[in-house]
Structures are given as C-alpha cells and as structure tokens.
Amino acid sequence: MAPLLELDGVSARYGPVAALHGVSLTVDDGEIVALLGANGAGKTTTLRAVSGMVRRAGTIVFAGRQLRANPESTARAGIAHVPEGRGIFAELTVMENLRMGAYVRRGRPDMRMVMEYFPWLETRGNQQAGTLSGGEQQMLALARAFLQRPRLLMLDEPSLGLAPLVTREVFRVVGDLNEKEGLAVLVVEQNATIALSAARRAYVLETGAVATSGSADDLKSNDAVRSAYLGY
Amino acid sequence: MTGLADGSIYASLALALVLIYKATEVINFAQGEMAMFTTYIAYALYTHPHFGQTLGYWPMFFMTLVIAFVFGVGLQRVVIRPLEHASVLTVVMATIALLVILNGLAAWIWSPELKFFPSPFPTSTWVVGGVHISKQDTGTFLVTLGCVFVLWLFFRFTKLGLAMRAGAVNPGAARLLGVRTSWLLALGWGFAAVLGAVSGMMSAPAVFLSPSMMQAVLIFAFAGAILGGLESPVGAVAGGLGIGILLSMLGTYVHAVTPELRLPVALLILLVVLLVKPAGLFGRVVVRRV
Numbered sequence: 001m002a003p004l005l006e007l008d009g010v011s012a013r014y015g016p017v018a019a020l021h022g023v024s025l026t027v028d029d030g031e032i033v034a035l036l037g038a039n040g041a042g043k044t045t046t047l048r049a050v051s052g053m054v055r056r057a058g059t060i061v062f063a064g065r066q067l068r069a070n071p072e073s074t075a076r077a078g079i080a081h082v083p084e085g086r087g088i089f090a091e092l093t094v095m096e097n098l099r100m101g102a103y104v105r106r107g108r109p110d111m112r113m114v115m116e117y118f119p120w121l122e123t124r125g126n127q128q129a130g131t132l133s134g135g136e137q138q139m140l141a142l143a144r145a146f147l148q149r150p151r152l153l154m155l156d157e158p159s160l161g162l163a164p165l166v167t168r169e170v171f172r173v174v175g176d177l178n179e180k181e182g183l184a185v186l187v188v189e190q191n192a193t194i195a196l197s198a199a200r201r202a203y204v205l206e207t208g209a210v211a212t213s214g215s216a217d218d219l220k221s222n223d224a225v226r227s228a229y230l231g232y
Numbered sequence: 233m234t235g236l237a238d239g240s241i242y243a244s245l246a247l248a249l250v251l252i253y254k255a256t257e258v259i260n261f262a263q264g265e266m267a268m269f270t271t272y273i274a275y276a277l278y279t280h281p282h283f284g285q286t287l288g289y290w291p292m293f294f295m296t297l298v299i300a301f302v303f304g305v306g307l308q309r310v311v312i313r314p315l316e317h318a319s320v321l322t323v324v325m326a327t328i329a330l331l332v333i334l335n336g337l338a339a340w341i342w343s344p345e346l347k348f349f350p351s352p353f354p355t356s357t358w359v360v361g362g363v364h365i366s367k368q369d370t371g372t373f374l375v376t377l378g379c380v381f382v383l384w385l386f387f388r389f390t391k392l393g394l395a396m397r398a399g400a401v402n403p404g405a406a407r408l409l410g411v412r413t414s415w416l417l418a419l420g421w422g423f424a425a426v427l428g429a430v431s432g433m434m435s436a437p438a439v440f441l442s443p444s445m446m447q448a449v450l451i452f453a454f455a456g457a458i459l460g461g462l463e464s465p466v467g468a469v470a471g472g473l474g475i476g477i478l479l480s481m482l483g484t485y486v487h488a489v490t491p492e493l494r495l496p497v498a499l500l501i502l503l504v505v506l507l508v509k510p511a512g513l514f515g516r517v518v519v520r521r522v
Contacts, residue, residue, distance in 0.1 A: 092398060
C-alpha cells in the first residue's frame, strides 16, 4: 500500500544556508512516526518543508498527489501542522481558536467530538487563549488541529516547555486520536524517550539528513541512539 | 451634536487606519485622499449628464461604497502587495506617494475649485428642551456609526471576519489553518476604503468638495486612533468621537480657541496623551521577548 506521506530527496534552505540535504521518509496511514535529532538537525525544517513554509526542492507526495508548496494548500489537502510554539491566537478566545480550526471545512465545526477528547475545553470557551497555561495551550492547539479533520497531524516539539506529567497527558491524547480516529501522526521531538514510546517507527536526523531509521523498538535498543538521545 | 457628528466622521476614518495598521503594521497615509477620491467619484456619478438626474442619493451612496471597496482591494493588490517583503518604511513611503498622486489626480480630473456635494438630510433642526439639534448632524452620526456597526457585526460573527482577526494576530498560524492571508489583507483594504468613503461623503456637504478636503480630517482621525490605541478598533471609534466632542466643546466654551486653532489643539492633545499613556487609552503595551 502506498504511504500517506512520502518525502523523496527533499532539500531546503534558509537563504544561503542549506538546512536539509536530501531527506527521504514515509508515513503510512494511521501510524505514528517520530522525527528525532539534536538541535539544528533539521527536524522543524522538515515539517516546514512539508507545509510549504520554507522553500524546498525534491518530491513530496501526500495521498497520492504532489503537495503544492504553501501552507494554505497543505491545510486544505488534509495536513494539520501544529508549529513550534503552538501557534494559537493569543488575543482570541478559546472558542474562536477552535472555530478557526474548522476554517477549511464546510458546515459547522463538530464541537461535540472535540469535547469527547478535550472535555475541559467546554468550560473555558470565553477565556482568552493567551491566558491559558502552556499545557492547556498545547491541548488547545491539538483540539484546533483535530477540528480540521486531517488525515495527517504534524506536531513540532509538543513537549517543549511542559512538565513531564503534562507531556505524558499530551501524548496520551495524541495516542487516543491515533487509535480511535485513525489519525496518522508525524511528531518532531527532542524528548526521544516519550516519542519512542508513542511512535511505531522513527527517523533520526543529523545535520539535515537521515542518519538512522527503524521501528521504535529497534531504535530503543540501538546503542548509538541510546547514548546520543536517550542518555543511557 | 455637531461634536458627535464630526467625531463620527473622524471615528470612521480612524477605524480605517486601525484596520490596516492592525493587519499590516503600516499606517496608510493615503487613507484621507482615498476617501476624497471616492467622494469625487460619487460626485461624478451624481452629476453625470445621462443618469445623474435619475440617480437618487442613496443609490449613489451605495454604488460609491462598492466602487470604494473595489478601489481599495485594487490598490492593495497593485501597489501594496508587490511590497510585501519590503520594510515597513518602504510601504509607508508608498502610501505617501499614493497620497500625493491621488491629490494631484483629483485636482487634474475635476479641477481644484470647491464644489457643492449633496446631503441626504434636511438642514432643519429639532428643538429638544430648548436645545437645537441639527438633523444633518444626527443623520451623519447615525449613518457613519451605522456603517461601523455593520462592520463590527461582520468581524464578530462571520467566519471570514474571524479569519481576518486571526490573520492579524498570527498570520503564520492562520495560513497553516488554510487562511489565504494575502487575500484577506486586500479585503481589509477594501473595508478601510469603504469606511473612508463614508467619511468623505458625510464630510463633503459641510466643508465642500475639494482635493484638500480630507487632509485635516485625516489628522483628526489619526489623533483619534492614537488616542484610542492604534491596535484597538473600539479605541479608534472612541478616540475619533472623543476628539470630535472635545474640539466642539473647546470651540464653544473656550473663546481663545478659534477655528484655526482646532488642528493645533488636537495635535497638542495627541502629544499629551502620548506622553502620559503611550499605548493610548485602550491600547496595551506589548513587551516583546528578544
């Protein structure tokens, strides 16, 4: 079966600086794939290349079609990208943020379904999104992305700035969405431990290229990966 | 009431300024001249040899609003969008260039002499409790704020209005949600142009149509916008109304303030506000982590 998302020899640059050198990876329907690596390895750039936020070369195929290189088209094609820093609209209310999630869809947003996974949002509708805690903002960003009803969810460093317990809660929800809704997930993480416990497969990036890849179990027992990213 | 009527005209133009500023961090210095130009277009419609006779005031008014909208969108697409990646200063210079061009163009096409512009309201007054209330002023106030209100409804309750607000707050995130922010900017310019046209058509009957008609109004509107805090639409409206009322009261009760002093007084108020509360009455001070 053809993969849902396929990158083939993707390169990207920020002005004169090349950030990615021929990255190739795949994400299948309904699976969680982790993208690991140190700071500056190119993980965020990879996600940005898929959404078209950065100039890229190489082939990117999603659901059998070439992806056009701009964020609006990516969203309409069925990819929800939660960027670094969550990208919530701080001055708008929680409810307004959620309504924006459903922008690409016709008809009214399916709030009931969102409340099933994020019940606490129900009482916070009118709260200004910028006043939520970091963990709550991450959850809001997830809920909003989910309202897009995407086939692929791309998460950039969801654990950033969050306490370990909160991070686990975030990944639990992501896991739920994956299992019950069949949502494919490509998650960029510096916290390799939690990423490898949630993902089925993973790629490790080093200076803009894929250094290692394999199933999560394989990578957990891989000595090089363990010493470099898992700290033991 | 005159203060409120004048104030509503300033409020409308101030809102136009804030609309564009909020979305692009650019002050559109040409906002007043755009308003003047569209008022001239209304004049051209009204005095057209063929259908000018049969065209009523309100049909002309609404046609002009539509033309203003298209004009605003067009200007954004043709003049401003190509400068998308240029510095703010470059774009501001472009708006100043636009100001000069529109001013010259209006004088060239229609000649700079004062022209009469019709008002839909009668010039009589009501007497309420011994006070004379001008029907013209009341009408101006209601129409202008009516337009502002309709725009508020749009921003508050429609999907597109929400998208425009979101795009102003965080354009990158909005694009990732499928919002075509570039087109929404054009839409913003269109709405700003409509607000300007309302301002112009409501001003013209009293000050007479001329290419320099909106220059003072722009300054008052700017003062109102800054008073209210440049990023706050509510502030813009409140600020515009405030300036109008303040100037009217000063003119009436403080005899030292002759009509010529109105403009300097407005600017003085502006200066004081900026010294005391730089973010304006409704603005917030934004602290950016570097």
